[in-house]
Structure formats: C-alpha cells, structure tokens
Amino acid sequence: MEFDLEDSDEELVLHLQKGDADAFAELVRRHTDYLFRIVWRTCPDSEEAEDIVQDVFLKFYGQPRSFDLSRGVKFKTWITRVAMNRAIDVSRKKRPIPDYDYLLQQSMDDPDIPLHELEAKVASMELEAAIQNLPERQQQAINLCFYEDLSRKDAAEIMEVSVKALDSLLMRAKKALFDILAERKVA
Amino acid sequence: MRHINTNFNQHILGSRPIPPTPEGLAERIIARARTMPVEGNILMMLLLPRPFIILSFLFVMAFLAGFGVDLGFNSADEFSVNEQDILYSFEGDIL
Numbered sequence: 001m002e003f004d005l006e007d008s009d010e011e012l013v014l015h016l017q018k019g020d021a022d023a024f025a026e027l028v029r030r031h032t033d034y035l036f037r038i039v040w041r042t043c044p045d046s047e048e049a050e051d052i053v054q055d056v057f058l059k060f061y062g063q064p065r066s067f068d069l070s071r072g073v074k075f076k077t078w079i080t081r082v083a084m085n086r087a088i089d090v091s092r093k094k095r096p097i098p099d100y101d102y103l104l105q106q107s108m109d110d111p112d113i114p115l116h117e118l119e120a121k122v123a124s125m126e127l128e129a130a131i132q133n134l135p136e137r138q139q140q141a142i143n144l145c146f147y148e149d150l151s152r153k154d155a156a157e158i159m160e161v162s163v164k165a166l167d168s169l170l171m172r173a174k175k176a177l178f179d180i181l182a183e184r185k186v187a
Numbered sequence: 188m189r190h191i192n193t194n195f196n197q198h199i200l201g202s203r204p205i206p207p208t209p210e211g212l213a214e215r216i217i218a219r220a221r222t223m224p225v226e227g228n229i230l231m232m233l234l235l236p237r238p239f240i241i242l243s244f245l246f247v248m249a250f251l252a253g254f255g256v257d258l259g260f261n262s263a264d265e266f267s268v269n270e271q272d273i274l275y276s277f278e279g280d281i282l
Contacts, residue, residue: 025217032213037205050209054216061220124204131203147203 009075016064024061031076032057034148035083041143042087044132045096052090056083073157080144080158088136130180138173141166 003015015023040049144155156166
C-alpha cells in the first residue's frame, strides 16, 4: 500500500521499513530545513551542517529499523536527537566559528541598506557569539525552545532530561546571556 | 517575571540570524539515497544503477574464471595443452 502525503512521520517510517523509498523522500522534504537549522545552531558552519544532515538521513535510510516504532517516540524527536548529537561531536572536535557570510552578502547586495539595519545585523552576530559561549546543554535548551518553538515536553524528551531540569537550564541560559550582552554594552 | 521573559524572548532572543538551507539539499539527499539499497529490501537491489549491476556481473565472471570454470567464451580445443606442446616449447631454450 502506498503512503499518503497526509500520513504522519511514523506512518512514513513504517512504509520505509517495508521498502518504500518514496516514503523516505517525503520524510526528507518535511524535515531537511528544520534539521539544518537545528544542526547549524549547534555547529555553525554551513558546509559541516549540510554534511551532518545528509549523513544522518542517509544512515537512517540504510538502516530504517534503527528507529524503533514500538518505543512510542516521535520520529521528529528521535531524528533531532541523532542530528544534535552528531553536531555536538563535530562541534567539539572542530570548534567552528559562526559563518556570517550570508549576512554580509545580503548587506553587500544592497548598497542602500539603512544604518539601523546594519546595526541590527551586528547585534545579531553578537547574540550568536554570546549563545555560542554558553555551556552546551544551555545552548540546546535555548535552540529547541526559543528558536524551533518546540514544546518544553518535546525539548526535554530530545535532551533526555525532565521538564523541570529543562526549565532550570533555560533560566540559567537566559541569565548568562543577559549578563554577557550587558557586559558587552558596558564595554 | 512573565513580562520580563516575553521582553527578553522577543527583543533579545528574537534577533538571532540563521543562514538559509543550502539550495536543493533535500533533493540531493534523496538522489543519493536512491543509489543505496534499503536494509532488507531485495526489490531495491533490482533498482540499483546500471553501472553497479554491470560491475557486479563482471566481478562474478572474473571470480568464476579464476576458479577455472568454463564460461563458454572460447572453445576448449583452443586452449588444450598437451604434453608434447610443453616439450616442444622448451626445445628452443635448451638448444
């Protein structure tokens, strides 16, 4: 039986496990942008992030039963965890510096860019640098809850911590960010 | 506290940039996956790209030929070597 475009991720995985390669294509189309963002925020190098997303999907394609449907975990939660862990490994080894080429390119393409927009871009680069300076777990909590807008329950499940522990990470992350940014403004 | 949180989230965290996903990334992943067999799916083997099938065929043929299996490309007579042939072939060297 062929899959339906309205099927859930888990139903698509079931089709893939039965050998339907088109179900995999649909999963990739649904989640590539999201995974790229998640991975880039942990490992801020576009080329590395692209390689990680590709590897994670292809490994899953080679072994679709590595996702165990009987455990009741959402596919998105599972693949996010796999991709984030890969990104953390690469980031620990290579310590990439955020590539802001895309931001600078946008500014160069538009010679009439207003000063306040340029200032906003510089501020956003400072914010990125401040987040990159946070401890790993705090970064993950901020990335999942604020930038991907996941529920605290889903984020906690991805990070394999309780919701209470996640809240604590978020509070500490915000406090640390506030301090870093305030310090920069004073300096 | 809630107000401070909202303010912080919207005005500080809200301004973080992210590069766009590289163009065509999803389609590249799908294209690469189509060259791979899916775990346990024998039907997929039939959909493998042709160069791979041809190379696999040549490999099997070379393997069989290595074990002396007659693959039917040459008649047996052409390659039959008898004792006399071997003796005569050494004659020149001895002289």
